[in-house]
Amino acid sequence: MDGAASELNKLDGALGDGDLGVTLSQGFRHLQDDAPNLPDDVGMALLQCAQAFTRVTASTYGTLLATGMMAAAKATRGQNAVPWTEIPQLLGAALKSMSDRGKGQLGDKTVLDALNAVRLATEGLDEPAAQVKAAIQAVDQTMADFRGHPFRRGRARIFGDKGLELDDPGMVALKRIIQSLI
Amino acid sequence: MALRLTLERDQSMKKILNRTEDYVLEMLEGLCSAHPAYFKRRGAEGRVLVRPEAPIAGKVGIVTGGGSGHLPVFTGYLGPGLLDACAVGEVFASPGVELMAEAIRAANGGAGVLRLYGNYGGDVMNFDMAGETVEFEDIRTTTVLVADDVASAGPAEREKRRGVAGMVYCFKIAGAKAATMASLEDVTAVAQKAADNCHTVGVALTPCTVPAAGRPTFTIGETEMEIGMGIHGEPGVRRGPLRTADEITGEMLKMLLADMPLKSGDRVSVLVNSLGATPLEELYICYRYVACELAAKGVDIIAPLIGRYATSMEMTGMSLTFCKLDTELEALLLAPCDCPFLRC
Numbered sequence: 001m002d003g004a005a006s007e008l009n010k011l012d013g014a015l016g017d018g019d020l021g022v023t024l025s026q027g028f029r030h031l032q033d034d035a036p037n038l039p040d041d042v043g044m045a046l047l048q049c050a051q052a053f054t055r056v057t058a059s060t061y062g063t064l065l066a067t068g069m070m071a072a073a074k075a076t077r078g079q080n081a082v083p084w085t086e087i088p089q090l091l092g093a094a095l096k097s098m099s100d101r102g103k104g105q106l107g108d109k110t111v112l113d114a115l116n117a118v119r120l121a122t123e124g125l126d127e128p129a130a131q132v133k134a135a136i137q138a139v140d141q142t143m144a145d146f147r148g149h150p151f152r153r154g155r156a157r158i159f160g161d162k163g164l165e166l167d168d169p170g171m172v173a174l175k176r177i178i179q180s181l182i
Numbered sequence: 183m184a185l186r187l188t189l190e191r192d193q194s195m196k197k198i199l200n201r202t203e204d205y206v207l208e209m210l211e212g213l214c215s216a217h218p219a220y221f222k223r224r225g226a227e228g229r230v231l232v233r234p235e236a237p238i239a240g241k242v243g244i245v246t247g248g249g250s251g252h253l254p255v256f257t258g259y260l261g262p263g264l265l266d267a268c269a270v271g272e273v274f275a276s277p278g279v280e281l282m283a284e285a286i287r288a289a290n291g292g293a294g295v296l297r298l299y300g301n302y303g304g305d306v307m308n309f310d311m312a313g314e315t316v317e318f319e320d321i322r323t324t325t326v327l328v329a330d331d332v333a334s335a336g337p338a339e340r341e342k343r344r345g346v347a348g349m350v351y352c353f354k355i356a357g358a359k360a361a362t363m364a365s366l367e368d369v370t371a372v373a374q375k376a377a378d379n380c381h382t383v384g385v386a387l388t389p390c391t392v393p394a395a396g397r398p399t400f401t402i403g404e405t406e407m408e409i410g411m412g413i414h415g416e417p418g419v420r421r422g423p424l425r426t427a428d429e430i431t432g433e434m435l436k437m438l439l440a441d442m443p444l445k446s447g448d449r450v451s452v453l454v455n456s457l458g459a460t461p462l463e464e465l466y467i468c469y470r471y472v473a474c475e476l477a478a479k480g481v482d483i484i485a486p487l488i489g490r491y492a493t494s495m496e497m498t499g500m501s502l503t504f505c506k507l508d509t510e511l512e513a514l515l516l517a518p519c520d521c522p523f524l525r526c
Contacts, residue, residue, distance in 0.1 A: 043318075044318065047315070047318050050315075051280070051315065054278060054279035054280055054311060054315070055278075055280055063279075063307060063308075063311065066279070066311065067311065070311065070314050070315070073318070074314075074317075077318070101307060101310070101311075
């Protein structure tokens, strides 16, 4: 994510306050530091992951990621292992809580649209490499689908027609996050 | 939030401070040093203030939080019969999730924790997340948002209103209830009733300056005032020429009574609050008008508060709050309390 940081800052700078790359870089670095000591309870581990982002300077995207992770944490509390087939369900829980918290809706041209596509694309897959591949394709497809559509949420909204051909930095960030899982 | 470079202090900012980056931390240091019986520091960089007696076993904890720049709100109201812990943000900025979670933990005496704070988007998001975080530690939390600023939204959208000076009444009433060792449900219910019964409107004459910004939060003409302005300089409902004290107070009174009509025999507490720079003398001039008007209506005023209770640094202006009382609320309002800024 360090490599992606300046790309994301630039994209975000064009449409918002330019802190997306820094937020993610810092958050994932905390995660990396914490990784060796994460608890066996998947729910508690996901909670710590969420906290890696709440520790980063207040940013909407960071808070949304933390919110999504917290929802997944609640759903997996007390389990030491979770089957890969549960990923779409967990993504659904994350999606709902992120939408509730940020008041975003599907169709607004945000990370929620991309995440929903990932959720659908990973249905029925039970192996991580296949899920990651399907997920990346889903995010790419979502970005392509939304080119020509206006931003309907957040600061990018004020750009009106100028925003039509631009990709949502939040979607690009999601793609980079998933790519770093390979 | 964009990365900030450390700039040379803007010489046009006529405030008494050292480095702007140290404004809040130095304030906390001074506050705790002056009142060690009331404040202990916790959390990252000591940005959580906690009553030394907290947590009190079996008592519902009450926490608050929000941006600095409003003293005595928020953190000033920690003490017996009041609040237990407070997460402190940078000037006019929300404290983060972690600080709020730390405040909740510090206030938790095993009977649950009420999060009682002003209705501002960032604070709501962060306090909600803090509650979810501590859920994993089996700490039960509830929320009551103070949304008393009648100028910020109409009666049909009351839940969108900003939280302003009415917070002081809610802190007092909820704190008194918690001190009786009432349950989380009961403390929450009475806090909500207090919040629902508080109505406030403000008027601003001159702006304040956030240290990190280095210049005033808004501009206003030399002979102008803005009715309904928020405590961070949020736009009000009407900007116009500065009127007399009685005209201003009369207009504000009308706005409050439109929202919450009062009839003969009703009992209210009244808070005439300086936003920072307006002196006591002027607050008393306004109070005199309110007292007269309410007496004419046959409304009794109980335990009025006149002074600096919820400020916006050096903003000139005042806010007027009515807290309508029933038997329960009145008893709680008059119960003993103790903090450096309010004693009953």
